Amino acid sequence: MEVQVSKGFLLFAQNTKAVDYITQAYALALSIKQSQKDITSVSLITNDPVPKKYQKVFDQIIPIPWTTDTTSTLAGEHRWKLYHVTPYEETMVLDTDMLLLEDISCWWEYCSNYDFKFCSRIKNYKQEVVNDTYHRKAFIANNLTNPYFALHYFKKNSPAYEFYKVLEFICNNWEWAYDKFASDEYQNWLSMDLAAAIAIEITGTHEHAVDSVSPLEFVHMKTPIQGWSPIPVSWQDTVPYVLNTKGELIVGNIKQSKLFHYVEKNFMTKKILNKLEDLNNGS
Amino acid sequence: MTIGAILFAQNNTTVDYIKLAVFAARRIINHLDIPVSIITDNTQWLVNHYPDHPFDTIIEIPIDTTPQQKYFNDGSLASQKLDWKNKSRSSVYDLTPYDRTLVLDSDYIISSNILKPALHNSHDFQIYKNSFDLASWRTTNEFKRINQYSIPFYWATAFVFNKSEIMQCFFDLVTYIKSNWLYFRNLYNIEHSVFRNDFAFSIAIHIMNGKTNGEFAVDLPGTMSYVIDKDILVDIIDDKIHVLIEKQNHPGEYILSKTQGIDLHVMNKLSLSRFIDGGTGV
Numbered sequence: 001m002e003v004q005v006s007k008g009f010l011l012f013a014q015n016t017k018a019v020d021y022i023t024q025a026y027a028l029a030l031s032i033k034q035s036q037k038d039i040t041s042v043s044l045i046t047n048d049p050v051p052k053k054y055q056k057v058f059d060q061i062i063p064i065p066w067t068t069d070t071t072s073t074l075a076g077e078h079r080w081k082l083y084h085v086t087p088y089e090e091t092m093v094l095d096t097d098m099l100l101l102e103d104i105s106c107w108w109e110y111c112s113n114y115d116f117k118f119c120s121r122i123k124n125y126k127q128e129v130v131n132d133t134y135h136r137k138a139f140i141a142n143n144l145t146n147p148y149f150a151l152h153y154f155k156k157n158s159p160a161y162e163f164y165k166v167l168e169f170i171c172n173n174w175e176w177a178y179d180k181f182a183s184d185e186y187q188n189w190l191s192m193d194l195a196a197a198i199a200i201e202i203t204g205t206h207e208h209a210v211d212s213v214s215p216l217e218f219v220h221m222k223t224p225i226q227g228w229s230p231i232p233v234s235w236q237d238t239v240p241y242v243l244n245t246k247g248e249l250i251v252g253n254i255k256q257s258k259l260f261h262y263v264e265k266n267f268m269t270k271k272i273l274n275k276l277e278d279l280n281n282g283s
Numbered sequence: 284m285t286i287g288a289i290l291f292a293q294n295n296t297t298v299d300y301i302k303l304a305v306f307a308a309r310r311i312i313n314h315l316d317i318p319v320s321i322i323t324d325n326t327q328w329l330v331n332h333y334p335d336h337p338f339d340t341i342i343e344i345p346i347d348t349t350p351q352q353k354y355f356n357d358g359s360l361a362s363q364k365l366d367w368k369n370k371s372r373s374s375v376y377d378l379t380p381y382d383r384t385l386v387l388d389s390d391y392i393i394s395s396n397i398l399k400p401a402l403h404n405s406h407d408f409q410i411y412k413n414s415f416d417l418a419s420w421r422t423t424n425e426f427k428r429i430n431q432y433s434i435p436f437y438w439a440t441a442f443v444f445n446k447s448e449i450m451q452c453f454f455d456l457v458t459y460i461k462s463n464w465l466y467f468r469n470l471y472n473i474e475h476s477v478f479r480n481d482f483a484f485s486i487a488i489h490i491m492n493g494k495t496n497g498e499f500a501v502d503l504p505g506t507m508s509y510v511i512d513k514d515i516l517v518d519i520i521d522d523k524i525h526v527l528i529e530k531q532n533h534p535g536e537y538i539l540s541k542t543q544g545i546d547l548h549v550m551n552k553l554s555l556s557r558f559i560d561g562g563t564g565v
Contacts, residue, residue: 227431228431229431238432239432252433252434253470253489253494254433254434254489254494255494256495
């Protein structure tokens with residue numbers, strides 16, 4: 001008899017004065033409900049108030065446990081807690097400034113063979129696989145793997161627990177860890193991507209955590225990796241885009257596939273949000 | 284299933300495309316062993332000037348009374364503005380007498396049998412996306428994407444297609460894009476105002492692929508090699524082609540280059556024409 005395990009998406013949101021991450025999480029949850037065939041459960045980890053209208057798209061809203069004052073720019077020191085609070089047996093973690101545009105059942109299927117798996121491949125909106133040497137100098141200089149914390153999967157089991165314990169240690173001692181494992185092209189802030197890369201290095205789980213044939217990937221809209229010269233400040237000012245009534249996101253006349261990481265916070269306008277709500281209401 | 288090649292030839296006041304097509308057709312027959320037909324707006328010129336032409340069928344089309352104009356370079360120092368009648372390409376679906384058709388520009392010089400496998404497989408549509416400029420110093424970005432913000436570039440210079448429902452859709456779409464060129468040009472952020480089949484084909488392929496990467500168009504075998512019209516053809520002897528490639532930062536100076544057994548798109552039609560007339564294109 002096949003045992004059904006609970007599977008779902010986990011989002012972490014911590015509003016700042018400049019960015020409403022809760023609204024981003026709501027938009028992403030709407031896109032998940034709209035695009036996914038089987039696994040549509042979404043939970044949100046936050047200590048910020050969630051408007052009533054937003055609450056219905058989340059299966060659970062979970063407070064951030066063991067909170068302390070945030071010092072890093074990306075609130076990274078809380079993200080190691082994801083493992084400990086997830087309500088699912090199998091969890092897919094996504095950054096909130098993303099939209100899921102197509103069904104990713106095959107990703108779940110692939111990841112189910114592993115205890116945890118990080119995305120290590122990104123594309124630009126032209127659907128070209130990008131080797132990001134612009135933002136990933138520390139990874140390259142220190143021969144680290146190339147994980148993207150913005151999209152990763154884990155199971156509730158011992159290997160994943162062990163990994164997250166190491167990640168906790170790195171997050172809480174990131175200056176030490178960077179000195180030890182990422183001293184070249186030193187980054188002076190806690191980045192979850194770099195912390196994950198160091199955790200992979202320490203645990204020796206390279207092949208397990210990232211692999212080149214993994215289907216996990218997303219479109220990353222940071223402007224330096226779009227193949228443009230000169231590099232503009234904003235992709236939204238550079239190429240036209242539209243979210244159409246079929247839920248397809250067309251950027252520069254190119255249909256975006258699967259997972260879209262829009263990066264620029266002002267992308268999530270009322271218009272886009274309304275469109276996502278309409279799509280969810282079937283109108 | 285009938286298999287054959289089609290060449291388009293619509294002369295202007297200076298370039299005798301029909302002459303180029305006669306030359307190209309003989310090489311197609313020689314290397315690919317298939318019949319070749321010509322689509323032209325001047326059958327009389329063909330019959331009168333090239334009575335021993337090798338064409339299987341001559342397909343007459345009306346004269347384009349509103350041709351576009353563009354500059355035709357003849358090396359890096361000379362150019363002239365001439366008529367450019369390129370709007371009939373999408374009619375090839377209806378005009379071809381073959382079930383499977385290889386369409387080539389009349390300045391595409393076949394020197395190998397590399398395209399032979401493409402004539403005998405099951406793909407509905409094969410076309411070149413990847414290309415190689417013999418001048419290695421030149422930037423080739425304009426032949427990778429239609430611009431840096433947009434979609435992949437395909438060459439309408441050489442393609443193979445089947446008579447099939449999906450290909451009829453494709454050519455209808457190219458015709459639609461051509462009819463609404465101003466709209467599509469703006470939509471795809473294309474700088475040049477002149478209509479180009481390469482752009483229309485690229486847009487149509489993109490749409491047929493559902494506006495994303497897809498498999499509607501399969502790559503033709505190999506990579507399409509080319510020299511632009513700022514280069515000068517010297518001669519073509521059997522499967523060897525000599526070309527003067529313009530030098531970087533030295534207009535009017537050239538480097539001699541030789542290919543052997545490689546199909547070559549020779550964009551300098553004026554030097555190709557001189558070669559056919561007198562044995563040298565210089």
